[in-house]
Amino acid sequence: MREVAIVAAGMTRFGELWESSLRDLFAEAALEALAAARADHLDSIYVGCMSAGQFVGQEHLGPLMADQIGMAGVAATHVESACASGGVALRSAFLDVASGMSDLVLAAGVEKMNDGADVTAVLASAADQETEAYHGITFPGLYAMIARAHMQAKGTTEEDLAWVAVKNHRHGALNPKAQFGREVKLEEVLCSSVVSDPLRLLHCSPVTDGAAAVLLCPLEHAKRYTDRPVKIRASGLATSTMALADRKDPAALDAVKLSGERAYRMAGVKPGDIQVAEVHDCFAIAEICCIEALGLTEPCAGRHAARSGLTALGGKIPVNTSGGLKAKGHPVGATGVAQAIEIFEQLRGEAGARQVKGARLGLAQNMGGSGASSVVHIFEGV
Amino acid sequence: MAGIVGYGAYVPRNRIRSEEIARQWGKSPESIRKGLLLEEKSVPGLDEDTITISVAAARAAVARAGVDPARIGAVYIGSESHPYAVKPSGTALIEALGIAPEVHVADFEFACKAGTEAMFVALGLVESGRVEYAMGIGADTSQGAPNDALEFSASAGGAAYLFGKSDLLVEVLETYSFTTDTPDFWRREGQFYPRHGGRFTGEPAYFRTVESAARGLLKKAGMKPSDFKYAVFHMPNGKFPLQAGKHLGFTREQLETGWIVNTMGNTYSGSSPTGLAAILDVADPGDLIFITSFGSGAGSDAFALRATERLPERRDLAPTVRSMLDGPRRYLTYGEYAKFREKIILND
Numbered sequence A: 001m002r003e004v005a006i007v008a009a010g011m012t013r014f015g016e017l018w019e020s021s022l023r024d025l026f027a028e029a030a031l032e033a034l035a036a037a038r039a040d041h042l043d044s045i046y047v048g049c050m051s052a053g054q055f056v057g058q059e060h061l062g063p064l065m066a067d068q069i070g071m072a073g074v075a076a077t078h079v080e081s082a083c084a085s086g087g088v089a090l091r092s093a094f095l096d097v098a099s100g101m102s103d104l105v106l107a108a109g110v111e112k113m114n115d116g117a118d119v120t121a122v123l124a125s126a127a128d129q130e131t132e133a134y135h136g137i138t139f140p141g142l143y144a145m146i147a148r149a150h151m152q153a154k155g156t157t158e159e160d161l162a163w164v165a166v167k168n169h170r171h172g173a174l175n176p177k178a179q180f181g182r183e184v185k186l187e188e189v190l191c192s193s194v195v196s197d198p199l200r201l202l203h204c205s206p207v208t209d210g211a212a213a214v215l216l217c218p219l220e221h222a223k224r225y226t227d228r229p230v231k232i233r234a235s236g237l238a239t240s241t242m243a244l245a246d247r248k249d250p251a252a253l254d255a256v257k258l259s260g261e262r263a264y265r266m267a268g269v270k271p272g273d274i275q276v277a278e279v280h281d282c283f284a285i286a287e288i289c290c291i292e293a294l295g296l297t298e299p300c301a302g303r304h305a306a307r308s309g310l311t312a313l314g315g316k317i318p319v320n321t322s323g324g325l326k327a328k329g330h331p332v333g334a335t336g337v338a339q340a341i342e343i344f345e346q347l348r349g350e351a352g353a354r355q356v357k358g359a360r361l362g363l364a365q366n367m368g369g370s371g372a373s374s375v376v377h378i379f380e381g382v
Numbered sequence B: 001m002a003g004i005v006g007y008g009a010y011v012p013r014n015r016i017r018s019e020e021i022a023r024q025w026g027k028s029p030e031s032i033r034k035g036l037l038l039e040e041k042s043v044p045g046l047d048e049d050t051i052t053i054s055v056a057a058a059r060a061a062v063a064r065a066g067v068d069p070a071r072i073g074a075v076y077i078g079s080e081s082h083p084y085a086v087k088p089s090g091t092a093l094i095e096a097l098g099i100a101p102e103v104h105v106a107d108f109e110f111a112c113k114a115g116t117e118a119m120f121v122a123l124g125l126v127e128s129g130r131v132e133y134a135m136g137i138g139a140d141t142s143q144g145a146p147n148d149a150l151e152f153s154a155s156a157g158g159a160a161y162l163f164g165k166s167d168l169l170v171e172v173l174e175t176y177s178f179t180t181d182t183p184d185f186w187r188r189e190g191q192f193y194p195r196h197g198g199r200f201t202g203e204p205a206y207f208r209t210v211e212s213a214a215r216g217l218l219k220k221a222g223m224k225p226s227d228f229k230y231a232v233f234h235m236p237n238g239k240f241p242l243q244a245g246k247h248l249g250f251t252r253e254q255l256e257t258g259w260i261v262n263t264m265g266n267t268y269s270g271s272s273p274t275g276l277a278a279i280l281d282v283a284d285p286g287d288l289i290f291i292t293s294f295g296s297g298a299g300s301d302a303f304a305l306r307a308t309e310r311l312p313e314r315r316d317l318a319p320t321v322r323s324m325l326d327g328p329r330r331y332l333t334y335g336e337y338a339k340f341r342e343k344i345i346l347n348d
Helices: A023-036 A061-068 A085-098 A119-124 A139-154 A157-174 A186-192 A219-224 A254-267 A284-293 A302-308 A324-328 A333-348 B016-027 B027-035 B050-065 B090-097 B113-130 B198-221 B239-248 B252-256 B266-279 B311-315 B321-326 B334-340
Strands: A006-012 A044-048 A075-079 A107-111 A194-196 A209-218 A230-238 A276-278 A361-368 A374-380 B005-009 B014-017 B040-043 B073-077 B104-108 B133-141 B156-164 B170-182 B230-233 B288-292 B299-305
Touching: A006 A023, A006 A085, A006 A333, A023 A061, A023 A107, A023 A209, A023 B090, A044 A061, A044 A085, A061 A075, A061 A107, A061 A157, A075 A085, A085 A107, A085 A209, A085 A333, A085 A374, A107 A333, A119 A139, A139 A194, A139 A302, A157 A186, A157 A284, A157 A302, A157 A324, A186 B288, A186 B321, A209 A219, A209 A333, A219 A333, A230 A333, A254 A284, A254 A361, A254 A374, A276 A333, A284 A302, A284 A324, A284 A361, A284 B005, A284 B014, A284 B288, A333 A361, A333 A374, B005 B266, B005 B321, B014 B016, B014 B334, B016 B027, B016 B334, B040 B156, B050 B073, B050 B090, B050 B156, B050 B311, B073 B090, B073 B113, B090 B104, B104 B113, B104 B133, B113 B133, B113 B156, B113 B170, B113 B266, B113 B299, B156 B266, B170 B198, B198 B239, B198 B288, B198 B299, B230 B239, B230 B252, B230 B266, B239 B252, B266 B288
Parallel strands: A044 A075, A044 A107, A276 A361, B073 B104, B073 B133, B230 B288
Antiparallel strands: A006 A209, A006 A230, A107 A209, A230 A374, A361 A374, B005 B156, B005 B170, B014 B040, B133 B156, B170 B299, B288 B299
16 A cells, blocks of 8 residues: 555635525635645545535436546545535545555545425434434434433533533634634533523534545645645544444444454554544544544543643644534535544644644544544644 | 604504413413513413504504505505415405505415515615505414413514604614525414424524524614614514624613513514514604514514604504503413314314
């Protein structure tokens, strides 16, 4: 396998982007990445998107998006793994370059969620239709059950959940592309309206439009495109049972653990080596579960991490410096690529007020459904 | 110069509190109070509809004008809850007020903007000399689906404005309209409740349209927010008009008098016209008044107005808006409300 680097990135602002369609969003992010690398050709394109078919009635995104950026003819594929679609698109691009099949590949993610669709119903199609969705279970409902299980097993409190939101909003306030450029107070989170007990509105990521794109090539070609490439040290993908009820421990998110272990093994690093991480905080409880599953904290210490500052900027292992899904926004199919871009910027020293000093090794973890799929990438600044 | 020679408003006395609706659906009353700034809303009685509300408001307008109704040459009722899909509301009104038969009548619909639309056309006909007096009315018994956010705001009421060229209570200094095809809220033929695009109704619809119209009027009139004593914007909830006013540079003091949504609710076509009536109930001669409506779909009409010496002399001839909002009220349970709003399915 060849060593692979990210050499350029492009990303739209995240938010309710009423003036931009699905294709506008993709084109803006993709063209920004191509321009940054001064690249005029591509060997292939991977478009991560969860459900343009349901959100805006558009399928067949591979050729559509290639065409949108004037690249009709290029090999282009739509990749779907629910909310992990972006991360899995990145993995597909990584494998394409690593295998020697392609030399210059665009990995992008896009989602247009604010266009009139019933967002909760569309997202619920990423749950198990026969054993979950048909019974009326929604994603806030599933994560509320995960939160309850975590509370019972590990003593996690509503306040612990609220601290995750406070921390991520604090980070998001420093990110000009974030949907929410404002901080929230602990009391605000704790008295926001209940969405699905014990999850309140400010424990939940928002409904977001946005796109993100990165350009990959063999590490040995990287200097043609940039002075500061970021190497992809590892890619780990794992699955778990589709239905939450079939898991031995609903609070454990074993696909996250497994994807992390695979990535650590491939990179030859330990959790303690990671200096900055983006994890999938679609709900506040998810960040707590993910940092535990990834070994970024002790198995029962995840609930203290945001409050103690361990995972805040300036802490030992800053998590979701971008603001995370909570504050940066969560255009589901774009999220995995946007996470990689935050780490890309951190490792290049371009994260501005959010910069983690001296970061060389970073991790991004993106998951689908209630954690039935999870993909982890480990990056290194070179 | 043409202007307003008479005005009147009507708000039914039935009310339902936000708590009562919130309790029914397991929602937090605090978040409605704090988020939407809505305390209670008016509810039409079983025998009240857009026509009865229009008649009550129009009678008040004629009383304040002191004009023989037979001299009114045009009557336009703007509403999105005309009782009949086919059969005009205005015909019942002209008979009730003794305006018939030498009169031009039309029913208007433009979501919540139909009231100012009727006013705009009535004003134009008077200015042109086509008719001596013309009346524009905005009235609604607004629909909001059960358990929709609209249920906390959709209410009943309306206001009527009689335009003429002499004995003005209010001068119309300038008007401006801003309209685009922005489908944020709609109700199809045969459907009972409207549908809406959720948050799309905010930034790209309400705020863009209202603020564009307001800025357009200020520019056209060569005026600035601080020139006005009062301002009123369409009130879909408590928050939006205050935010729009703030963005434009109006102060809370300028908005306070016309901001009646917290206890009246959103009377759709009647919303900003009734807010204007509340301002005329207290304005002093010479006061400048700014009004901008909003109708989904989407458009805004904006008017710059000035109160005359005659206004204080005539306003006591009919009930004030505040007297109807703060006067005798009857509070309904959700069950009574459901009955009054015909949300309960009965056998014939």
